[in-house]
Amino acid sequence: xxxxxxxxxxxxxxxxxxxxxxxxxxxxxxxxxxxxxxxxxxxxxxxxxxxxxxxxxxxxxxxxxxxxxxxxxxxxxxxxxxxxxxxxxxxxxxxxxxxxxxxxxxxxxxxxxxxxxxxxxxxxxxxxxxxxxxxxxxxxxxxxxxxxxxxxxxxxxxxxxxxxxxxxxxxxxxxxxxxxxxxxxxxxxxxxxxxxxxxxxxxxxxxxxxxxxxxxxxxxxxxxxxxxxxxxxxxxxxxxxxxxxxxxxxxxxxxxxxxxxxxxxxxxxxxxxxxxxxxxxxxxxxxxxxxxxxxxxxxxxxxxxxxxxxxxxxxxxxxxxxxxxxxxxxxxxxxxxxxxxxxxxxxxxxxxxxxxxxxxxxxxxxxxxxxxxxxxxxxxxxxxxxxxxxxxxxxxxxxxxxxxxxxxxxxxxxxxxxxxxxxxxxxxxxxxxxxxxxxxxxxxxxxxxxxxxxxxxxxxxxxxxxxxxxxxxxxxxxxxxxxx
Numbered sequence: 001x002x003x004x005x006x007x008x009x010x011x012x013x014x015x016x017x018x019x020x021x022x023x024x025x026x027x028x029x030x031x032x033x034x035x036x037x038x039x040x041x042x043x044x045x046x047x048x049x050x051x052x053x054x055x056x057x058x059x060x061x062x063x064x065x066x067x068x069x070x071x072x073x074x075x076x077x078x079x080x081x082x083x084x085x086x087x088x089x090x091x092x093x094x095x096x097x098x099x100x101x102x103x104x105x106x107x108x109x110x111x112x113x114x115x116x117x118x119x120x121x122x123x124x125x126x127x128x129x130x131x132x133x134x135x136x137x138x139x140x141x142x143x144x145x146x147x148x149x150x151x152x153x154x155x156x157x158x159x160x161x162x163x164x165x166x167x168x169x170x171x172x173x174x175x176x177x178x179x180x181x182x183x184x185x186x187x188x189x190x191x192x193x194x195x196x197x198x199x200x201x202x203x204x205x206x207x208x209x210x211x212x213x214x215x216x217x218x219x220x221x222x223x224x225x226x227x228x229x230x231x232x233x234x235x236x237x238x239x240x241x242x243x244x245x246x247x248x249x250x251x252x253x254x255x256x257x258x259x260x261x262x263x264x265x266x267x268x269x270x271x272x273x274x275x276x277x278x279x280x281x282x283x284x285x286x287x288x289x290x291x292x293x294x295x296x297x298x299x300x301x302x303x304x305x306x307x308x309x310x311x312x313x314x315x316x317x318x319x320x321x322x323x324x325x326x327x328x329x330x331x332x333x334x335x336x337x338x339x340x341x342x343x344x345x346x347x348x349x350x351x352x353x354x355x356x357x358x359x360x361x362x363x364x365x366x367x368x369x370x371x372x373x374x375x376x377x378x379x380x381x382x383x384x385x386x387x388x389x390x391x392x393x394x395x396x397x398x399x400x401x402x403x404x405x406x407x408x409x410x411x412x413x414x415x416x417x418x419x420x421x422x423x424x425x426x427x428x429x430x431x432x433x434x435x436x437x438x439x440x441x442x443x444x445x446x447x448x449x450x451x452x453x454x455x456x457x458x459x460x461x462x463x464x465x466x467x468x469x470x471x472x473x474x475x476x477x478x479x480x481x482x483x484x
Contacts, residue, residue: 019204022204023202023203023204026203026204026207027203030061030203034061034068035059035061035070036059036060036061036070036072037058037059037060037061038060038061038062038063038068038203038206039060039061039062040062041054041060041062041071041103041137042137044058044060044071046077048146049146050142050143050145050146051136051139051143051146051147051150052136052138052143053073053076053077053078053136054071054073054077054078054079054136055073055077056073056074056075056076056077057073057074057075058072058073059071059072059073060073063206063207063209063210064104064210064213065210065213065214065216065217066104066214066217066325066331067214069104069105069106070106070107071107072107076151078133078134078135078136078151079101079102079107079110079133079135079136080112080132080133080134083130083132083155085154085155087130088127089127089128089129089130090126090127090128090129090130090158090350091129091130091131091132091155091156091157091158092115092116092119092129092130092131092132092157092158092159092160092161092346093131093132093134093148093152093155093157093159093160093161094112094131094132094133094134094135094161094163095134095135095139095144095147095148095152095160095161095162095163095262096135096139096144096161096162096163096164097135097136097137097138097139097140097163097164097165097168098135098136098137098138098139098328098329099135099163099165099278099328099329099330100112100133100135100163101133101135101136101137101139102329102330102335103137103329104325104326104329104331105325105329105330105331105332105335106332109332109335109336110133110335111330111335111336111338111339111342112131112133112135113131113133114335114336114339115131115161115339115342115343115346116128116129116130116131117339118339118340118343119343119346119347122347132152132155132157134147134148134151134152135163140168140255140258141164141168141254141255141258141259141262142254142255142258144162144258144262145258145261145262145265148160148262148265149265153265153269157271158271158272158349158350159271159272159273159274159346159349159350160262160266160271160272160273160274161274161276161342161345161346162259162262162263162273162274162275162276163276163277163278164255164259164275164276164277164278164296165277165278165280165328166236166237166240166277166280166292166296167236167240168255169240169243169244169253169255169256169296170239170240170243222321225285225320225321226321229282229285229286232281232282232285232327233282233327234282234289236280236327236328237280237282237283237288237289237292240289240292241289241291241292244291244292244295250299250302256299256300256303259275259300259305260300260303260305263275263303263305272346272348272349272350273305273349274308274342274345274346274349275300275305275306275307275308276307276308276309276310276342276345277293277296277297277307277308277309277310277311278310278328278330278338279293279309279310279311279314280327280328281323281324281326281327281328282327283311283315284311284314284315284320284323290311293309293311297309308345310338310341313341314337317337319333319337322334323337
């Protein structure tokens with residue numbers, strides 16, 4: 001018995017030393033041979049009032065079962081390159097959640113950049129197209145509204161693409177739902193906590209889990225999609241079917257109103273708007289959850305907002321088993337497929353042919369009561385070309401804001417402000433949430449503990465409705481990374 005106890009102690013010490021040596025070895029490998037900081041992506045976040053970003057100018061490498069995935073952030077904290085605000089380009093702004101952000105996919109395969117490449121290849125000259133990716137994981141429409149106002153509108157895009165997913169409609173009404181926190185009650189909870197600490201802080205454990213997940217993925221990825229599609233997971237689709245069945249009224253889901261606000265703001269600034277719903281991978285193999293897409297489509301149709309749903313085309317794709325990395329996020333082939341699907345939709349928001357005028361600019365002319373000939377006549381020279389690319393707001397002169405002569409136009413502007421002020425931007429749960437190291441000690445996580453009633457104050461309404469404008473009436477905020 002004494003010999004057995006001694007052997008067990010030696011074995012434990014040996015395993016501990018082996019684990020320590022493995023941890024040191026993996027950390028040295030990641031320190032000197034990996035281009036970027038190997039870390040958990042969701043711990044590399046800075047929180048702001050109504051949205052969050054990655055930490056600026058940073059490269060995070062996250063081990064995935066598909067290999068190491070690099071996430072590079074620009075000066076604004078988005079997964080994109082830095083953009084020159086004075087560049088002679090035609091801009092397309094993308095908003096969305098982790099699908100548009102490109103979770104699990106390498107940065108150079110994202111559909112956002114590919115859409116601009118397709119349009120540039122088809123362009124007959126003129127200013128090139130440029131995509132601006134302002135999406136981030138766990139974003140809901142309430143966060144996308146804040147990002148649009150702070151970063152999207154100052155970019156002066158010609159087209160705004162908003163990608164949504166079914167879990168954007170998880171959030172219920174503003175009624176208190178009660179606390180969901182609970183204390184650790186058993187051994188399984190404590191073991192899960194230890195595992196989470198290891199996942200977040202142990203380089204060796206991350207790599208072991210990566211190897212395990214890669215082996216499983218290699219062995220069963222195609223098999224699950226050809227013979228065992230029920231194993232793809234139906235938690236989110238089942239939840240949404242039940243939610244929509246139990247709550248037929250749209251007012252229960254604030255995201256419907258928030259997406260409508262995004263569409264209205266885009267129309268107000270003469271920006272083309274594309275709303276697209278990405279499916280859950282299980283929907284490619286079963287029509288049991290089609291009612292989700294149909295409910296969302298009907299709701300937006302009633303609001304006068306076209307919804308583009310690629311589900312039918314994805315089902316018919318011959319390589320549909322290769323379009324997703326997991327149940328939600330696209331693979332490299334999936335990003336290519338989605339870019340090919342989106343490019344014609346974006347093109348529809350631009351003027352037909354090779355002209356430099358976009359369809360959004362034509363809408364500006366229609367609302368301001370001027371025809372195309374009058375617009376061209378007033379747009380001679382370089383200044384005129386700049387005005388056609390970034391049109392001023394209707395009723396706003398080049399010298400500064402003025403009230404429109406048309407009383408109907410003035411009433412329309414007033415209605416927009418009142419509607420914006422009366423909107424309830426309800427918060428949605430931050431999925432994959434983790435406290436930011438940038439948050440001051442003792443300060444609450446502003447995303448997780450946000451009180452929905454904070455939007456009921458007049459000051460909050462004014463902040464939601466107001467834009468600081470330049471001499472042409474366009475919002476002036478941070479675009480190139482300078483300033484606050």
